[in-house]
Amino acid sequence: MPTVLTNGVETYYELRGDGPAIVFVHGSLSDHTAAAKQIEAFADEYTAIAYDVRGHGKTANPDDTPYSVDQLADDLHEFITVLGLDRPVICGVSMGGMIAQVYASRYPDHLGALVLADAFTPAFVSRRDRIERTTLMNTIIGLLRLVGYNRAKGLMMWFGRKLEGDETESLRVEAFPEMETHAAVNSLRAVATFHEVDVDFDSITVPTLVLYGEHETSIISRHAPLLESKIPDATVQVVPDAGHASPWDNPTFFNDAIRAFLEESDASTRGADESSVSPAER
Secondary structure, three states: OOEEOOOOEOOOOOEEOOEEEEEOOOOOOHHHHHHHHHHHHHHHOOEEEEEEEOOOOOOOOOOOOOOOHHHHHHHHHHHHHHHHHOOOOEEEEOOHHHHHHHHHHHHHHHOOEEEEEOOOOOOOOOOOHHHHHHHHHHHHHHHHHHHHHHHHHHHHHHHHHHHHOOOOOOOOOOHOOOOOHHHHHHHHHHOHHHHHHHOOOHHHHHHEEEEEOOOOOHHHHHHHHHHHOOOOOOOEEEHHHOOOOOHHHOHHHHHHHHHHHHHHHHHHHHHHHHHOOOOOHH
């Protein structure tokens, strides 16, 4: 079982392929298997890596202590450092997108490009946003504490599908691994307290692709324009026939969009590098 020590935690990961590195960061209540379709798709040209975030899957959370998105971003930095990855592409989905926002703003010289999928920003964009986000997170955490995670999971997925208008199929119980209730609560508390984290979007200078599902809830989708306006080099795309789990709902579009974005980003970088070289040096 491949693991590396990151901030005192044995972090499990899977790696396939050879080439530039792309790291997939999963969402809350999930694990590395959420990126299975991306690992398969990108291993032909990239070193495709997916890992279990602290307290998820096969990565422990010592003493079951609460953690923040800040800490998870530090874990990601340590993970990338220990593996010796040179400016990898970071692709974060849902909570993984929150982790990726913090990482990219804190370590702008330690990644080559950024993909943020199905994620909101720390800021509340409106009074309605604050009320809806806070109410949703507090309700889910309260339900978990009342009946336990594995009993509440079915109801949570049913509610998620209703929010998306029953237009998607990926929000199903079997798509989420079993977790202890305290581990699930810690994960959701990190998401619920994301508004306390400071992210300097101006410092994110790498090309950034923002993706969200066509049937995504407004709690997420209303943040896409904010990300596009705040990040200097950001592009937004809607994933058709997809909800909150857009990499699973429409993996073909999702993967193709990332591949095209990375190819364009590489071409732009090469053009910029060439333009900085004098004719005598060419």
